[in-house]
Amino acid sequence: MREETRKFDTELAVIGSGIAGCAASIFALNRQIDCAQVGNTGAVAYTTGYLDLLGAIEESSAAVAKPWEGLAQLKNLHPDHPLSRIPVTDIRKGFDQFATFLGECGITYTAPRESNITALTPAGTLKKTLCVPATMAAGPEAFADKTPCVIIDFKGLKGFSAREVVANLQDQWPTLLAARIIFPDMDKGEIYPEVMARALEVPATRTRLAELLREAAGEVKVIGLPAVLGMHRPDHVRAELEQLTGLTIFEIPTMPPSVPGIRLREMFEQVFPEKGITLIPQQKVTALSFDTDGALLCLSDNYGPITIQAKAVILATGRFLSGGLEAHITGISESLLDLPVSQPPSRTDWYRDGYTDRRGHPIHKAGIDIDTSYRPLGKNGKPYNEHLFAAGIILAHQDWIRGRSGAGIAIATAYKAVEAAEKFLLAQHA
Amino acid sequence: MSDTIRPAINFKEKALELLPEGASFESCLTCGLCSSGCPASGIENMDPRKFIRMAMLGMDKELSTTPWVWCCTLCKRCQHVCPMNIDISQLVFFARSNWPQEEKPSGIVRSCQLIRSTDSTSAMGLPPEDFVFVVQDVLEEVRVTQPAFKNLQAPMDKKGAFFFVNQNSREPMNEPDEMVPLWKIFDLVGADWTYSSKGWAAENFCMFSGDEEAWYEVIKKRVEAVKALGCKVWLNTECGHSYYTMWNALHRFGMEADFKLESLITYYARWIREGKLPVNSKWNRHNITFTVQDPCMIVRKAYGESIAEDMRFVVKSLVGEENFIDMQPNRSANYCCGGGGGFLQAGMTEHRRTYGKRKFDQIATTGAAYVLTPCHNCHSQMEDIGHFYGGNYGVVHFWTLICLSLGILGENERTYLGPDLLALID
Ligand SMILES: Cc1cc2nc3c(=O)[nH]c(=O)nc-3n(C[C@H](O)[C@H](O)[C@H](O)COP(=O)(O)OP(=O)(O)OC[C@H]3O[C@@H](n4cnc5c(N)ncnc54)[C@H](O)[C@@H]3O)c2cc1C
Ligand code: SF4
Ligand code: SF4
Numbered sequence: 001m002r003e004e005t006r007k008f009d010t011e012l013a014v015i016g017s018g019i020a021g022c023a024a025s026i027f028a029l030n031r032q033i034d035c036a037q038v039g040n041t042g043a044v045a046y047t048t049g050y051l052d053l054l055g056a057i058e059e060s061s062a063a064v065a066k067p068w069e070g071l072a073q074l075k076n077l078h079p080d081h082p083l084s085r086i087p088v089t090d091i092r093k094g095f096d097q098f099a100t101f102l103g104e105c106g107i108t109y110t111a112p113r114e115s116n117i118t119a120l121t122p123a124g125t126l127k128k129t130l131c132v133p134a135t136m137a138a139g140p141e142a143f144a145d146k147t148p149c150v151i152i153d154f155k156g157l158k159g160f161s162a163r164e165v166v167a168n169l170q171d172q173w174p175t176l177l178a179a180r181i182i183f184p185d186m187d188k189g190e191i192y193p194e195v196m197a198r199a200l201e202v203p204a205t206r207t208r209l210a211e212l213l214r215e216a217a218g219e220v221k222v223i224g225l226p227a228v229l230g231m232h233r234p235d236h237v238r239a240e241l242e243q244l245t246g247l248t249i250f251e252i253p254t255m256p257p258s259v260p261g262i263r264l265r266e267m268f269e270q271v272f273p274e275k276g277i278t279l280i281p282q283q284k285v286t287a288l289s290f291d292t293d294g295a296l297l298c299l300s301d302n303y304g305p306i307t308i309q310a311k312a313v314i315l316a317t318g319r320f321l322s323g324g325l326e327a328h329i330t331g332i333s334e335s336l337l338d339l340p341v342s343q344p345p346s347r348t349d350w351y352r353d354g355y356t357d358r359r360g361h362p363i364h365k366a367g368i369d370i371d372t373s374y375r376p377l378g379k380n381g382k383p384y385n386e387h388l389f390a391a392g393i394i395l396a397h398q399d400w401i402r403g404r405s406g407a408g409i410a411i412a413t414a415y416k417a418v419e420a421a422e423k424f425l426l427a428q429h430a
Numbered sequence: 431m432s433d434t435i436r437p438a439i440n441f442k443e444k445a446l447e448l449l450p451e452g453a454s455f456e457s458c459l460t461c462g463l464c465s466s467g468c469p470a471s472g473i474e475n476m477d478p479r480k481f482i483r484m485a486m487l488g489m490d491k492e493l494s495t496t497p498w499v500w501c502c503t504l505c506k507r508c509q510h511v512c513p514m515n516i517d518i519s520q521l522v523f524f525a526r527s528n529w530p531q532e533e534k535p536s537g538i539v540r541s542c543q544l545i546r547s548t549d550s551t552s553a554m555g556l557p558p559e560d561f562v563f564v565v566q567d568v569l570e571e572v573r574v575t576q577p578a579f580k581n582l583q584a585p586m587d588k589k590g591a592f593f594f595v596n597q598n599s600r601e602p603m604n605e606p607d608e609m610v611p612l613w614k615i616f617d618l619v620g621a622d623w624t625y626s627s628k629g630w631a632a633e634n635f636c637m638f639s640g641d642e643e644a645w646y647e648v649i650k651k652r653v654e655a656v657k658a659l660g661c662k663v664w665l666n667t668e669c670g671h672s673y674y675t676m677w678n679a680l681h682r683f684g685m686e687a688d689f690k691l692e693s694l695i696t697y698y699a700r701w702i703r704e705g706k707l708p709v710n711s712k713w714n715r716h717n718i719t720f721t722v723q724d725p726c727m728i729v730r731k732a733y734g735e736s737i738a739e740d741m742r743f744v745v746k747s748l749v750g751e752e753n754f755i756d757m758q759p760n761r762s763a764n765y766c767c768g769g770g771g772g773f774l775q776a777g778m779t780e781h782r783r784t785y786g787k788r789k790f791d792q793i794a795t796t797g798a799a800y801v802l803t804p805c806h807n808c809h810s811q812m813e814d815i816g817h818f819y820g821g822n823y824g825v826v827h828f829w830t831l832i833c834l835s836l837g838i839l840g841e842n843e844r845t846y847l848g849p850d851l852l853a854l855i856d
Contacts, residue, residue: 040513040514040515041463041511041512041513042513043513045461045463045511045513046461185787188472189472189475190471190472192462192465192466192471193466194466194467195466195788198788198791198792198795199791201758201791201795202791202794202795204794205791231758231759232758232759256461256462256463257461257462257463257465257466257467262463262466262467262511266758266759266763269759269761269762269763270758270759270760273735273739279735280735281762282509282510282511282515282762284515301734302506302730302731302732302734303732303733303734321459321513322513
């Protein structure tokens with residue numbers, strides 16, 4: 001049977017559906033740039049839901065309490081770090097627009113503040129982050145005030161243990177207790193946060209759970225639950241459970257596969273097409289080529305081949321996990337265009353001898369180089385193509401895991417890449 | 431049934447052969463997103479991640495015998511949510527094919543045998559002459575009892591017609607009046623269409639039974655039937671897997687077909703846009719609410735977003751945008767209802783309803799009074815789980831609502847309407 005290629009035309013094509021890709025689409029929407037986005041889930045699906053800007057600087061063992069001030073320090077010590085190259089006002093704009101968009105689409109976030117929030121991890125340790133989902137916000141507050149609180153977990157749920165959380169926090173939060181209950185209708189076998197979250201979208205399940213929660217809370221007025229409070233209307237689900245129980249309720253992230261990431265992903269997949277973005281989810285671009293008018297992206301979905309013709313492209317394909325970079329015996333390469341990758345001279349230099357070396361490992365700073373207009377550099381050190389821009393953790397000279405700056409790098413560089421792409425598109429139209 | 435000896439498949443080897451580079455089981459991150467998003471997880475103590483892990487560990491005997499392969503509906507949701515794009519359903523299909531015929535769920539095997547027993551390719555074994563008779567009989571009755579349709583046509587074996595229209599056997603066999611709304615729609619838009627006495631049926635359980643040869647034979651018969659009449663478009667009516675089994679087979683078996691495969695939904699949307707089907711939502715005076723079920727077989731597994739959009743356009747035109755509530759998640763991320771993959775025919779009722787609980791919750795969350803779906807399996811399953819879990823929603827075909835909106839729904843064509851909808855018909 002003959003296969004017809006479906007063709008799309010767009011101003012801006014975004015390759016990648018991680019935080020950088022999705023942020024780029026949001027910024028393009030805000031600037032009214034016609035946009036198409038392609039990409040697999042990527043690391044978004046595994047996120048805790050916290051949006052980190054800067055939680056650590058290599059040279060220091062202390063966590064960064066004031067991230068905006070920390071950025072100035074980062075700039076002094078690491079001028080080539082992507083965040084060092086962006087004016088703080090632009091990083092703020094990026095975060096504001098991103099968090100606002102999420103809120104408007106039903107997943108409210110706390111607004112970025114001057115200080116980092118000390119947030120709870122699935123294991124009951126603490127980490128610094130800039131913004132947390134509204135469903136989680138009462139947790140750090142209760143921790144700061146050491147309010148009496150019960151952490152509740154569920155029989156059959158792996159990847160979250162109330163006793164572990166309490167054991168890890170007990171020294172700092174003596175009034176913390178643990179309890180275990182059985183989720184309504186889920187008394188057998190392994191249960192998943194995703195399934196519980198969807199069940200809690202049903203009003204009848206909320207009513208039944210509320211009763212169990214009240215019982216487990218006893219005299220205590222604040223409770224912490226694994227992140228299962230609804231999938232599509234988490235704010236609503238939490239508010240209603242609070243009303244039914246008369247308690248203050250907060251969520252704590254769980255280990256993947258966790259709900260906050262699925263929430264974000266499904267929200268983007270729902271909202272982007274409604275807002276006019278051509279979204280081709282769960283597919284990878286297999287070839288990217290350029291001519292004088294722009295770029296041609298080739299891919300296929302279950303139905304058959306697709307091409308996207310775009311005047312500008314943002315490459316936000318992430319690193320190894322997402323497939324933006326590939327590691328070979330001979331070195332590290334960029335997957336789509338074979339762009340030069342800034343990397344340690346040889347494979348033996350990828351890791352330092354000590355696994356826990358505070359300076360981190362050189363391989364975690366590998367990535368592509370860009371010029372001031374966010375265009376990746378080609379082998380000759382000049383921009384690879386005037387139609388091509390890049391954003392996200394594929395960029396070199398940053399170790400986002402150690403810096404606790406994953407979302408920050410993704411959002412801020414996406415903001416700048418879209419700004420640069422818009423400038424280019426406007427000049428083309430003129 | 432699991433202790434019979436059968437040739438154990440080397441699943442790891444098979445996976446390397448079947449799955450494209452980059453999506454092999456070796457790239458699995460064991461993140462569990464597939465299992466977390468699969469309604470069959472936990473049934474028979476199995477889930478997709480576990481299936482992969484066991485394949486990688488060489489636990490071939492266990493995988494060759496687990497009845498779970500009949501509870502996975504081959505819906506490909508696991509692949510949709512997998513960051514590495516790993517498709518587990520291909521291995522499940524392969525495992526099914528390895529079961530001795532006599533041990534496969536007899537309902538599925540029997541349906542496939544019946545399909546092959548006549549030129550109709552009907553899973554209910556309705557022979558061509560009976561189909562021709564039923565169509566003629568119903569047509570004559572409509573012409574007599576509904577004066578506005580005294581010239582209604584239901585062409586049979588009309589050479590050179592533009593559309594070759596298929597039909598799920600359930601209609602001619604059990605509820606023949608359900609064919610009439612469709613004929614009225616064709617009449618109204620002036621479609622050049624025909625039924626065929628051969629290869630007219632929509633079902634294809636041979637694919638689900640894991641019998642590739644039988645699957646191929648059925649499709650071959652259908653392709654020949656379309657060719658014999660020289661139709662331009664094979665129009666798949668309101669059935670999900672009939673589309674997928676045909677479309678997928680043409681690729682899979684490299685078959686020649688000089689006609690196009692299209693879905694009726696696409697045409698509903700086109701005819702409404704072109705003004706040929708002047709539906710509106712004014713009839714919905716009491717703001718009765720509707721949701722829509724995306725059949726995996728035509729949305730996630732085939733057309734993707736475009737048909738999902740068309741479906742929503744049609745529903746909103748029919749019931750009013752304000753009365754439409756989407757299920758979450760939806761479109762390509764939607765859950766399989768649990769009626770697919772032959773599950774409805776497999777006789778594993780308890781497991782099927784466990785699977786369907788997720789769908790029931792989705793529907794319950796919308797609070798909608800009705801679910802619209804262009805798929806017979808979805809239709810039956812959603813009715814069943816609705817009754818079982820105590821839901822109070824109805825399930826309706828698109829054709830019913832289109833004719834209702836146009837004020838041309840005959841008295842015998844209202845089986846699926848509840849009292850609230852019946853009350854709106856003057
Ligand atoms: C387990 C885990 C937990 C995390 N938790 C947090 C957290 O709590 N807070 C935080 O701030 N950050 C967190 N992060 C990091 C955060 O998710 C990253 O900062 C962010 O994902 C980086 O964004 P990115 O979009 O640049 O890359 P990625 O998220 O890696 O996305 C890259 C995208 O590109 C796509 N892609 C690759 N190749 C192609 C191609 N050829 N065609 C089309 N698409 C392609 C991939 O499918 C993917 O969608 C976490 C990351 C992980 C892995
Ligand atoms: S979702 Fe994909 S990568 Fe994750 S466990 Fe399942 S198959 Fe493996
Ligand atoms: S195909 Fe569907 S039912 Fe089968 S394992 Fe994947 S998600 Fe589960």
